Amino acid sequence: MKVLLTGREGQLGTALQTSLPEGITLIATGRSELDLADPAACRRAVGDHRPDWVLNAGAYTAVDRAESEADRAMAINGGAPQAFAEALAETGGRLLQVSTDFVFNGAQGSPYRPDHPLQPLGVYGATKAAGETAALALPGARVLRTSWVYGPVGKNFCLTMLRLHAAKAAAGDPLGVVADQVGCPTATHTLAAACWRAIGADSAGAAANIAAGNDPAATEGPRILHWSDAGAASWYDFAVAIGELGVEAGLLERAAVVRPLTTADYPTPAQRPSYSLLDCTASRIALGLEPLHWREGLVQVLQRVAAQGPNPA
Numbered sequence: 152m153k154v155l156l157t158g159r160e161g162q163l164g165t166a167l168q169t170s171l172p173e174g175i176t177l178i179a180t181g182r183s184e185l186d187l188a189d190p191a192a193c194r195r196a197v198g199d200h201r202p203d204w205v206l207n208a209g210a211y212t213a214v215d216r217a218e219s220e221a222d223r224a225m226a227i228n229g230g231a232p233q234a235f236a237e238a239l240a241e242t243g244g245r246l247l248q249v250s251t252d253f254v255f256n257g258a259q260g261s262p263y264r265p266d267h268p269l270q271p272l273g274v275y276g277a278t279k280a281a282g283e284t285a286a287l288a289l290p291g292a293r294v295l296r297t298s299w300v301y302g303p304v305g306k307n308f309c310l311t312m313l314r315l316h317a318a319k320a321a322a323g324d325p326l327g328v329v330a331d332q333v334g335c336p337t338a339t340h341t342l343a344a345a346c347w348r349a350i351g352a353d354s355a356g357a358a359a360n361i362a363a364g365n366d367p368a369a370t371e372g373p374r375i376l377h378w379s380d381a382g383a384a385s386w387y388d389f390a391v392a393i394g395e396l397g398v399e400a401g402l403l404e405r406a407a408v409v410r411p412l413t414t415a416d417y418p419t420p421a422q423r424p425s426y427s428l429l430d431c432t433a434s435r436i437a438l439g440l441e442p443l444h445w446r447e448g449l450v451q452v453l454q455r456v457a458a459q460g461p462n463p464a
């Protein structure tokens with residue numbers, strides 16, 4: 152199976168390459184090979200490579216900056232999936248579009264099911280919602296929404312908190328973190344496994360398809376999937392756990408005292424959903440994957456950070 156991956160150097164793109172299933176011919180592209188803001192280049196890449204799947208892990212992910220760069224964010228998050236979907240309709244390939252919990256407004260107060268109407272609060276969420284719509288115009292496309300992504304490399308909350316814990320603890324200062332936004336952290340290695348399963352590419356997914364008499368490259372099932380690690384947390388809970396487990400992993404000498412803040416205490420250009428848990432029940436069954444609790448996912452990510460050395464803090 153031939154897969155054209157975008158966002159090669161991103162958090163998810165890196166994890167997808169680390170966990171590449173057997174039998175995949177991967178064309179991994181970063182910004183220098185394929186500019187997602189250029190729809191003609193996206194169409195050309197599909198025409199040149201004729202992949203079975205485009206796995207669109209690249210995105211404009213700067214949530215706050217998107218508020219002042221709406222056109223660019225829309226070109227990348229909405230325009231690229233549209234161009235891929237149009238080109239794949241001609242070549243017969245399929246599209247896995249990775250999306251976000253930020254397509255919801257967070258007002259519901261209970262986990263969002265895949266078919267819940269989209270009501271993004273900010274530009275980033277609006278552009279990702281546009282990307283979903285554009286992708287789903289292709290009958291063979293799937294959308295996989297996830298939340299609060301972090302891993303051992305890249306720019307993410309976990310690595311930032313490790314640095315801040317070290318600095319604040321050394322200075323004897325508290326670390327203020329927002330406690331009134333609830334979601335679920337998702338480790339890149341569990342997300343990557345879900346993506347490979349969503350395109351029927353890993354051995355278990357392929358075996359299940361063969362047993363069912365299906366083409367392994369053509370996994371059927373829900374078109375919109377939700378994938379996060381299990382459980383729920385506020386950013387405050389996540390920061391406290393990063394401190395505790397960072398000490399256990401030998402990444403921190405000691406953790407800073409974490410002080411809960413409200414969203415009003417920590418204003419940002421983009422408004423974020425206050426409660427954006429994804430209901431992953433149906434998707435976990437469809438993908439045949441057992442969820443990992445986010446704290447266990449965090450332990451595994453911190454072990455990977457420790458193995459990478461030197462101490463990022």
Ligand SMILES: NC(=O)c1ccc[n+]([C@@H]2O[C@H](COP(=O)([O-])OP(=O)(O)OC[C@H]3O[C@@H](n4cnc5c(N)ncnc54)[C@H](OP(=O)(O)O)[C@@H]3O)[C@@H](O)[C@H]2O)c1
Binds near residue numbers: 164227252299
């Ligand atoms: N991070 C989260 O908390 C989160 C939560 C929910 C959903 N998601 C979704 O999950 C997916 C993966 O996110 P991630 O955390 O892995 O993001 P990431 O680490 O920010 O990676 C995104 C990648 O896209 C690339 N990119 C940006 N603009 C590009 C362009 N014009 N042309 C080509 N490549 C471009 C970036 O390249 P540069 O490094 O050169 O900018 C980067 O390598 C995205 O669809 C995102 O919306 C993320």
